[in-house]
Amino acid sequence: MTDFIKPTKRNKEITKPALWQLVLIALFLFYMLVPIISTYVFSVATRWDRTILPEGLTLEFYQKAFQVSYFSITLRNSLILAISAVLTSLIIIVPTVYWVHTHIPNSKSLLEILMILPFGIPTVVLALALVQAYNGTIISRSPFLLIGAVVIYSMPFMYRPVSNALHAIDANTLTEAGQCLGANSFQILTKIIIPNIIPGILSGSLLVFSTVFAEFTLTTLIVGAGFKTFPLLLVEFTRINGNIAAAFSVISFTIAWLVSILILWIGSKGQGITSEALRAH
Amino acid sequence: MPFQNHYRNITKKWFGLLPFLFFCLSFEFIPILFLLRGSFIDKSTNQFTINHFLDMGRPLYIRSFWNSILLSGLTAIIGVIFGTFIGYAIYRWPSERLRQILITLSDVTTNFAGAPLAFAFIIILGMNGVITQFIMKYFNIGLYPNFSIYSFSGLILAYVYFQLPLMVLTIIPAFSGIKKEWQESANSLGANSFQFWRHIGLPVLFPSLIAGLTLLFANAFGAYATAYTLVESQLSLVTLQIGFMIAGEVRHDPGIGMAMAILSLIIMGLSIGIYQLTTKRASRWLKT
Numbered sequence: 303m304t305d306f307i308k309p310t311k312r313n314k315e316i317t318k319p320a321l322w323q324l325v326l327i328a329l330f331l332f333y334m335l336v337p338i339i340s341t342y343v344f345s346v347a348t349r350w351d352r353t354i355l356p357e358g359l360t361l362e363f364y365q366k367a368f369q370v371s372y373f374s375i376t377l378r379n380s381l382i383l384a385i386s387a388v389l390t391s392l393i394i395i396v397p398t399v400y401w402v403h404t405h406i407p408n409s410k411s412l413l414e415i416l417m418i419l420p421f422g423i424p425t426v427v428l429a430l431a432l433v434q435a436y437n438g439t440i441i442s443r444s445p446f447l448l449i450g451a452v453v454i455y456s457m458p459f460m461y462r463p464v465s466n467a468l469h470a471i472d473a474n475t476l477t478e479a480g481q482c483l484g485a486n487s488f489q490i491l492t493k494i495i496i497p498n499i500i501p502g503i504l505s506g507s508l509l510v511f512s513t514v515f516a517e518f519t520l521t522t523l524i525v526g527a528g529f530k531t532f533p534l535l536l537v538e539f540t541r542i543n544g545n546i547a548a549a550f551s552v553i554s555f556t557i558a559w560l561v562s563i564l565i566l567w568i569g570s571k572g573q574g575i576t577s578e579a580l581r582a583h
Numbered sequence: 584m585p586f587q588n589h590y591r592n593i594t595k596k597w598f599g600l601l602p603f604l605f606f607c608l609s610f611e612f613i614p615i616l617f618l619l620r621g622s623f624i625d626k627s628t629n630q631f632t633i634n635h636f637l638d639m640g641r642p643l644y645i646r647s648f649w650n651s652i653l654l655s656g657l658t659a660i661i662g663v664i665f666g667t668f669i670g671y672a673i674y675r676w677p678s679e680r681l682r683q684i685l686i687t688l689s690d691v692t693t694n695f696a697g698a699p700l701a702f703a704f705i706i707i708l709g710m711n712g713v714i715t716q717f718i719m720k721y722f723n724i725g726l727y728p729n730f731s732i733y734s735f736s737g738l739i740l741a742y743v744y745f746q747l748p749l750m751v752l753t754i755i756p757a758f759s760g761i762k763k764e765w766q767e768s769a770n771s772l773g774a775n776s777f778q779f780w781r782h783i784g785l786p787v788l789f790p791s792l793i794a795g796l797t798l799l800f801a802n803a804f805g806a807y808a809t810a811y812t813l814v815e816s817q818l819s820l821v822t823l824q825i826g827f828m829i830a831g832e833v834r835h836d837p838g839i840g841m842a843m844a845i846l847s848l849i850i851m852g853l854s855i856g857i858y859q860l861t862t863k864r865a866s867r868w869l870k871t
Binding site: 318319320323326330333334336337338340344350351352353354394395397401405416419420422423424425426427428429430431433434435436450451453454512516518519522523533537544547548551554555559562 | 614621669687688691697703705713714808812825830840841
């Protein structure tokens, strides 16, 4: 009798979340979403400092935000910085990770340490080190030094997805197959390996892109006003005009969301490709 | 001949690493060695000195380190406690779809640090913030001047915002180390839920909790943009002080900034080191 009842009771437990779960998740969502939603609402509110709900809605601040003289320049600078960082990162990291995986696999853990190390360096410390070391040289406080800095800083973001993608494919067998057919290392990398790890490369590139696009510390401390990027403009406006700052924040949130969705989409596509490949075997 | 061949092969193997190593040396290791050297050099005499490190005993620097350690420690502890419970709530949530959404949300929000996050908190908890007014109107409690988003308490709220989801992401994989069968066997042996967690669950989770604590500590210790936007110079933190020195806003001996930087690298290195060790221990339970 009891044995007969038990399974149904258990099924119910499995399909319905417990009260404590509901409460915790609701509080978590409240904490995570209220600041973001408030920023979105604030950017379209006429006035929102006397009442609980905004007094009216307007797109005026977006119009003003687009008219800010530095707006397009900072957006362009941020794009240049992010794209240069992605390209540099691709050129330096992808061949290195591939090379270590296939030619010196016993130094994989050394590579892992080198690639993850930047996580342990506070950005201000990296900025100070670079400013001091390159003081008086031709790239001192220049965007070129900044690109070097952001590539170091975003290295773990490129490394992880690329390394995971290389693990997922059988890079060694593919390399040997290529060698048997007379291809050189460069051909193997560009014609066989890269097309096979494209989802990992894209995820890494997007992660680097969004990290560098939102980067504030290194930019302000290494070049500052000489190469003003979008996050610098945003911080400047938090002290000048809150409504326009909110509009800028919304733009930066939206870019972050879009990139995240794109990464997720690529991730699910990538999984589709591997599972299809497995089925074919 | 074969020896030479072997030798050539080894050089060829390491040759592939050169561009990457060159890049890391130029933009990471050599500059940090410069920093280390600079922290021990007296600028006017060019002689070896440990004065910059002795200067760390001055009230301003003691306060900066104390504030930074307290802020990172408190937000790490808050993040670990609440993040673990929230992580467990997500892990045991029945709908796969919502689990995925919550994990993605954590992934995005933990990277929302910096100026936009700081500004969002000014909007809700600033002097005329949405929540500040709400509490004033419906509970008749004035948050200000006891609380201020531009102070230490405000920084805690803003930091926990990115610490909490980071802990959620760190701890969820650890729960899969606690096998369902263990709970069932414990139950059938007469253990209640508290006894199960006290004697089995917590010991298994323990390395992951310590790993989370050190990861969160390092994460907060190195943060700059959020603090810069919120408190600027009203509160001294290690990263803010180093930032002021680079920007030339305070006229100090650069050696002092370098000594601060070296000390923070040591603090970060210790926490990341403990993180690595405990993660290795934690992964023991994940192997089946």
